[in-house]
Amino acid sequence: MKNRIWFGIAILMIFLISVPFVASDYWVTLLTLILIFTVYAAGWNLFSGLTGYTNFGLAWFIGVSGYVSSLLIADYGLYWLFAWPIGATFTSFVSIGVGYILLRIKGVYFAISMVALTEGTRELFGTEYLSPMTHGGKGVPFVAGISLSTLYWAILLLAVITLVLCYKITSSKFGLRLLAIREDEQAAETLGIHTTKDKIIAFVLSAFLVGLAGAIHFTYQNYIDPSFAFSIHLTLTPIVMTLFGGVGTVFGPVIGATLFTFIHEILWAELTLLYMAIFGGILMTLILFFPQGLLGWMKERGILPRIRKI
Amino acid sequence: MEPILRIHDVVKKFGEVVALDHCSFEIEPGTITGLIGPNGAGKTTLFNLITGVLEPDHGHIYLKGEKITGKKPYEIARRGVGRTYQIIRVFPKMTLLENLIVVGRGMERRLIERAMGLLRFVKLDEKRNDYASDLSFGQQKLLSLAQVLMPDPQLVLLDEPAAGINPTLQNDLMALIHQLNEEGKTFIIVEHDMNVIMNHCQNAIALNYGQKIAEGSCSVIQKDERLLEHYFGR
Numbered sequence: 013m014k015n016r017i018w019f020g021i022a023i024l025m026i027f028l029i030s031v032p033f034v035a036s037d038y039w040v041t042l043l044t045l046i047l048i049f050t051v052y053a054a055g056w057n058l059f060s061g062l063t064g065y066t067n068f069g070l071a072w073f074i075g076v077s078g079y080v081s082s083l084l085i086a087d088y089g090l091y092w093l094f095a096w097p098i099g100a101t102f103t104s105f106v107s108i109g110v111g112y113i114l115l116r117i118k119g120v121y122f123a124i125s126m127v128a129l130t131e132g133t134r135e136l137f138g139t140e141y142l143s144p145m146t147h148g149g150k151g152v153p154f155v156a157g158i159s160l161s162t163l164y165w166a167i168l169l170l171a172v173i174t175l176v177l178c179y180k181i182t183s184s185k186f187g188l189r190l191l192a193i194r195e196d197e198q199a200a201e202t203l204g205i206h207t208t209k210d211k212i213i214a215f216v217l218s219a220f221l222v223g224l225a226g227a228i229h230f231t232y233q234n235y236i237d238p239s240f241a242f243s244i245h246l247t248l249t250p251i252v253m254t255l256f257g258g259v260g261t262v263f264g265p266v267i268g269a270t271l272f273t274f275i276h277e278i279l280w281a282e283l284t285l286l287y288m289a290i291f292g293g294i295l296m297t298l299i300l301f302f303p304q305g306l307l308g309w310m311k312e313r314g315i316l317p318r319i320r321k322i
Numbered sequence: 323m324e325p326i327l328r329i330h331d332v333v334k335k336f337g338e339v340v341a342l343d344h345c346s347f348e349i350e351p352g353t354i355t356g357l358i359g360p361n362g363a364g365k366t367t368l369f370n371l372i373t374g375v376l377e378p379d380h381g382h383i384y385l386k387g388e389k390i391t392g393k394k395p396y397e398i399a400r401r402g403v404g405r406t407y408q409i410i411r412v413f414p415k416m417t418l419l420e421n422l423i424v425v426g427r428g429m430e431r432r433l434i435e436r437a438m439g440l441l442r443f444v445k446l447d448e449k450r451n452d453y454a455s456d457l458s459f460g461q462q463k464l465l466s467l468a469q470v471l472m473p474d475p476q477l478v479l480l481d482e483p484a485a486g487i488n489p490t491l492q493n494d495l496m497a498l499i500h501q502l503n504e505e506g507k508t509f510i511i512v513e514h515d516m517n518v519i520m521n522h523c524q525n526a527i528a529l530n531y532g533q534k535i536a537e538g539s540c541s542v543i544q545k546d547e548r549l550l551e552h553y554f555g556r
Contacts, residue, residue, distance in 0.1 A: 185424065188416070188420055189424055191416055191420075191424070192413050192416070198375065198395075199411040199412075202373045202375060202405050203469065203470070203472075203473070205425065206396045
């Protein structure tokens, strides 16, 4: 059984790595977007899915890291390979401070404060005052000099690292402590769990992974502006994908991101005028009938074993 | 012998309400002490102060001679204080084994062994892979006790451990507590059922309106006129 799983993973990896050689740019582009959103969704799930602190400021991670890396490439001529991790590292560092302050606030108030932070940062990046640095509201067009194939392989590597990390964490003691925070934070603390520390570590790790994917995302777009970088869609889409696949599971986000992107693509191509309406219908059906997401539902029905490693 | 816990002149107010009013007492190691008093007497507040969930407005709390006032709950827990809640607060969507492992400290392999040992101790080992939410109320109380014992605390605070469970399970639970007490653990038990206190505790402390109104061995306290007046409204 174990050998068969590894064999399957190997085949899938060979297939994914060889896509740029065998498929058209359309498919490479589609897969690139799926992988970017896989990292967004898995990164969101790593923090919010496990701790229960709903992060409605995912776009803040994406936007801050996207801006830092894009500006480094556009204005300072930095090579993309260096610009991306600098963007993500910067975002993680700022997240330590943000986490330290905002992770004291529980429930819906934390979610709202993250939205406020994102909106505030969007305004800030668009102001005249900062425009010598950020180019203000008119945005930053740039060319990073990276081929589509290389960019695809980069995001593929990041997605694989992210999933391995999520797998390791979800089935570790650290992952269990994050779940304990979701279940009952005060009880966890009186049982000796340093909840503040664990929350901040997970938050910062999520910021780094999502930030790195954000940097790649805007390099792929060759353009960044405040309303695009801090768009609420960048927050909501990965959350919906995770709900779709299964909150708190390891592979839910990747399944969610894949299915969601394909359905979106098909509906958009075939039923351009109706696609939002149909999409809304599918979402409502899912939330009504599969509130734990696809994987959560399969675990509950006994189709999959009820273990944390899936 | 140095007291394991010393409460010194502790005051806690919630607005105008004085929940604890210059309360002082000591707990000797290796004892089982009952904490009694009517609703609102300040018993749970006292537990919250000892575990660091709340901070006193005045006075200090010492654990094995060390001042723990102002320390965070997790720091106090790591110094050897365990606590169960009146409303059970195990982690519902985690398995029994996970509920224990998550609060243990040390190597994972040793933790699994210890957790299994504790689950056997409370006779829940066969349900180790069930979610805690699938257990009955009484079983959740036992799980909660096993969970508190997982980090091997020296001082265990139990908030109404016997409430709401059937007499057989109640006896099992109290037998477990006596066994642990003989192994050297100190217990403070909040309980409304006076029979539980009189049958199982060596000492008792009575609170009313945040003030300590009586203290001593159970046999003495049983005859305390002031206590009887307050507690039973005689």
